[in-house]
Amino acid sequence: MKYSKVLALVTSIVLSSGCGVFRPFVIPVFDESAFVVQARQARSVKFAVPDGFVRPECRLRGRLVGVEGRNRDFDVLLLNNPDWRNFQYGRPIAPFYEERRTSAVNLDVLITERDTLNLVISNMFSLFTDKTIRGNVVMRCTHLH
Numbered sequence: 001m002k003y004s005k006v007l008a009l010v011t012s013i014v015l016s017s018g019c020g021v022f023r024p025f026v027i028p029v030f031d032e033s034a035f036v037v038q039a040r041q042a043r044s045v046k047f048a049v050p051d052g053f054v055r056p057e058c059r060l061r062g063r064l065v066g067v068e069g070r071n072r073d074f075d076v077l078l079l080n081n082p083d084w085r086n087f088q089y090g091r092p093i094a095p096f097y098e099e100r101r102t103s104a105v106n107l108d109v110l111i112t113e114r115d116t117l118n119l120v121i122s123n124m125f126s127l128f129t130d131k132t133i134r135g136n137v138v139m140r141c142t143h144l145h
Helices: 003-017 081-088
Strands: 024-036 042-047 057-068 074-080 099-103 102-112 118-120 130-145
Touching: 003 081, 024 057, 024 074, 024 118, 042 081, 042 099, 057 118, 074 102, 081 118, 102 130, 118 130
Parallel strands: none
Antiparallel strands: 024 130, 042 118, 057 102, 057 130, 074 099, 074 118
């Protein structure tokens, strides 16, 4: 029997026992075939670590791609609620994650906050050009049962 088949069999047995194993929990955060972020605008999606995850091990994973608009570039930020409000008013912020002026981003961010978070896709820097973005982002958490 090949190593991968043995590993799959052992994993299956351990997971089916339900004792002392990590179980994944996946929350869709963002899933759109395409959407427009107008010039000087931003789009925010709120999400939070679910209750019951005492010691969460959560990661925000996915991909966002600019598909239309000059340079197809956009900003991606991960902000808590106070920083999201500060961002909206042009005040200083301290993002948990930040990618500026990118045309594509692969997200793999460890979530350490239990607070509500905001995934922000911004086109604030563009004075005239709307951007079309496509993407899929999920939060995947595991915890010991």
